[in-house]
Amino acid sequence: MPKKLNLYTHNGLFHADDVFATAMLSLLSDDVNVVRGGDDDLPEDLENWIVYDVGGGELDHHTEECKLRNETHPGTDIPYAACGLVWRKYYQEILASQNCPERYFDAVYNKMEKSLILGIDANDNGFDYVMHEMETMPNIMDKQKISIQHVAQTEFTISQVIKDFNPSWESERDPYEAFMDAVSFATDIFLNRLDSIIDALDGRDYILQHIDYSAGHLMILEHFAPWQGVVTSQSNSNPKAEDLWYVISPALRGGWNIQCVLDDPSDRTSYRHPLPKEWLGLRKEDLQKVTGVEDAIFCHPSGFLAGCETEQGALKMANIAMNYKGE
Numbered sequence: 001m002p003k004k005l006n007l008y009t010h011n012g013l014f015h016a017d018d019v020f021a022t023a024m025l026s027l028l029s030d031d032v033n034v035v036r037g038g039d040d041d042l043p044e045d046l047e048n049w050i051v052y053d054v055g056g057g058e059l060d061h062h063t064e065e066c067k068l069r070n071e072t073h074p075g076t077d078i079p080y081a082a083c084g085l086v087w088r089k090y091y092q093e094i095l096a097s098q099n100c101p102e103r104y105f106d107a108v109y110n111k112m113e114k115s116l117i118l119g120i121d122a123n124d125n126g127f128d129y130v131m132h133e134m135e136t137m138p139n140i141m142d143k144q145k146i147s148i149q150h151v152a153q154t155e156f157t158i159s160q161v162i163k164d165f166n167p168s169w170e171s172e173r174d175p176y177e178a179f180m181d182a183v184s185f186a187t188d189i190f191l192n193r194l195d196s197i198i199d200a201l202d203g204r205d206y207i208l209q210h211i212d213y214s215a216g217h218l219m220i221l222e223h224f225a226p227w228q229g230v231v232t233s234q235s236n237s238n239p240k241a242e243d244l245w246y247v248i249s250p251a252l253r254g255g256w257n258i259q260c261v262l263d264d265p266s267d268r269t270s271y272r273h274p275l276p277k278e279w280l281g282l283r284k285e286d287l288q289k290v291t292g293v294e295d296a297i298f299c300h301p302s303g304f305l306a307g308c309e310t311e312q313g314a315l316k317m318a319n320i321a322m323n324y325k326g327e
Contacts, residue, residue, distance in 0.1 A: 003029065003031060004029065004031040004032075005025065005026070005028055005032045005033065005050070006035070006050070007025055007033065007034045007049070007050050008034075008037065008042065008050070008051045008052075008054070008055075009021070009022060009034070009035075009036055009051070009053045009054055010036065010037070010038065010039075010054035011037050011038060011175070013166055014162075014165070014178075014179050015123075015124050015159065015163065016120045016161075016162040016186070017081035017082045017083040017084075017121060017124040018052070018083075019162050019165075019179070019182045019183055019186045020116075020162075020190065021082040021083050021085075021086040022034060023183050024083075024086055024087060024094050024190060025050060025086060025090065026183065026187065027097050027187070028090070028093055034179075034180070034183075036176060036179065038054070039054060039055055039056070042054075052082045052085065052086055053081070058085070059085045059086060060082070060085075061079065061082060061085065067079055070085060073117075073118055073121065076118065078125070079121065079125045079127065080121055081120065081125055082124075083117055083120045083121055084113075084117050084118070084121040087109075087112065087117050091105070091108075091109050091112075092105055095108055095109075095194075098191070098194060100194070100198055104198060107201055108194070108197050111197045112193065112194065112197060115193065116158070116189075116190070116193055119157060119158065120158065120159055123159035158189065162182050162185075165178050165179070165181055165185070166178060200226065202225075203230075204230050206221075206223075206225050207221075207226075207231070208230065208234070210227075211230070211231065211234060211240050211241050211244070212240065214240055214244060216322075217243055217245035217246065217273065218244070218247075218322075219231075219244055219247045220247075220248045220249070220311075221247065221248070221249035222250075224249045224250055224251070225249075227249075228261070228262060229265065231244055232262075232265055244261045244272070245260070245272050245322065246259065246260060246318045247259050247261060248311065248314045248318060250311075255297055255307050255309050255310070256309070256310060256311045256313065256314040257305055257306070257307050257314065258305070258306050258307075258314045258318050258321070259304060259305050260272070260273070260303070260304050260305070261273075268304055269304075271303070271304070273322065273324070274303055274324070275299060275321050275324070276320070276321060276324045277303070280301055280303045282298070282299050283299075284296070284297060284298070287299055291320060293308060293317050293320075294313070295309035295313040296313060296317060
């Protein structure tokens with residue numbers, strides 16, 4: 001990328017696709033020049049510009065020729081809009097600019113695609129994925145389809161949030177200023193989403209390492225990281241993951257937690273090995289008396305989680321729970 005980046009997109013009403021496309025491209029340089037205009041005002045030196053969502057080029061999606069060339073997002077019937085086209089072409093440069101480890105590039109691309117890009121492109125193209133899916137269900141009556149569509153449209157999407165940045169008919173605000181405010185907002189959203197995805201991938205590596213360190217039905221984490229999904233996904237192929245009953249980790253509110261591993265994360269009671277029934281719902285002195293653990297703090301009423309002041313206390317509770325035979 002050149003040191004100075006010239007970006008050209010359409011003027012008038014802006015949408016999430018051109019706003020997020022601008023936000024992502026702006027990460028590629030510290031010196032970015034954004035110009036908004038029409039098809040008739042395209043820069044003459046196009047080789048020095050990235051033109052998107054206008055002009056009929058490779059990053060536009062408005063003409064039939066563009067739609068045929070762009071095709072749809074893989075595995076879906078959702079057409080590309082400018083956001084997806086920019087992400088597809090420049091994702092490696094964008095991720096490198098944010099110091100994303102190269103080994104994560106493909107995983108980040110797919111997770112960002114599914115969690116942010118697809119929804120933006122679908123909205124911009126007027127693609128109603130709920131109604132589209134219902135068209136494959138011939139037994140649903142029209143009244144039911146309308147009801148389902150109404151419920152699906154009650155959520156407030158990121159595309160609607162961005163649309164509200166446009167000056168209203170009563171406003172005297174400069175449209176370019178409003179557009180750049182929307183870009184700033186979108187940049188924060190994109191970077192937060194990117195950080196979350198990278199953190200999850202880092203966490204997966206961390207949990208995989210600690211699964212290998214685990215023994216005796218127990219995994220101990222020096223730092224909390226989301227672990228249930230990793231343990232579940234590994235349990236069919238990794239005997240150590242399949243063998244886990246409890247995970248001990250620092251609690252976000254202080255102290256240490258002992259948490260039950262679930263066979264089915266969607267069922268909060270599918271414990272591989274439950275905590276003792278007589279612990280459930282007890283706190284401090286009552287729990288300390290029953291367990292014999294001096295720094296026991298609480299046991300959740302559902303039995304999926306218990307807490308102690310210290311790691312040693314959590315280990316004691318885990319060892320007691322491992323010998324619990326249930327009813």
